[in-house]
Amino acid sequence: MTFDDILVPVDGSDASLTAARHARALAEAFGGRVTLVHVVPNAAYLVGDAIIVPPLLLNELDENGKVVMEKARAVFQGFTGELAEETLHGDPGAAVSALAKERGCTLVIMGRRGLGGLAGLLLGSVSNYVLHNTACPTLIVKETGFAGV
Structure with missing residues (x-):
């Protein structure tokens, strides 16, 4: 499997920028589009x-x-x-999932903001929605943990 068309949802959070860094590294390594x-x-x-x-x-x-x-x-x-x-x-989760399908993306890389507990339960989670409603592989990253950055 190749990851030649990577979709990166961004919301301005550190986690989404870390996801963008991961996407760049993969795209550079494998010649993919972002x-x-x-x-x-x-x-x-x-x-x-x-x-x-x-x-x-x-x-x-x-x-x-x-x-x-x-x-x-x-x-x-x-x-x-x-x-x-x-x-x-529109709705972020639905829009990202629809765009991934429309473009035929081979990978979605996105940040996880970490709304745990009650806030996560009540507000839902965009990353959780995308993970469960997108056909292509989805990589969820935390705001930290990108080596070399």
């Missing part, structure tokens, strides 16, 4: 469909997404392989 994806949660996902979210908040979420992608892009400075970027709107 796609960075940031999912901007939609208003219904944030607050439910009974409340209207002001456009200012939506603009702020989009602007934050640009900063997140900028941080992730910095991990690939000097990268000579193919790098693509996607910004999507």
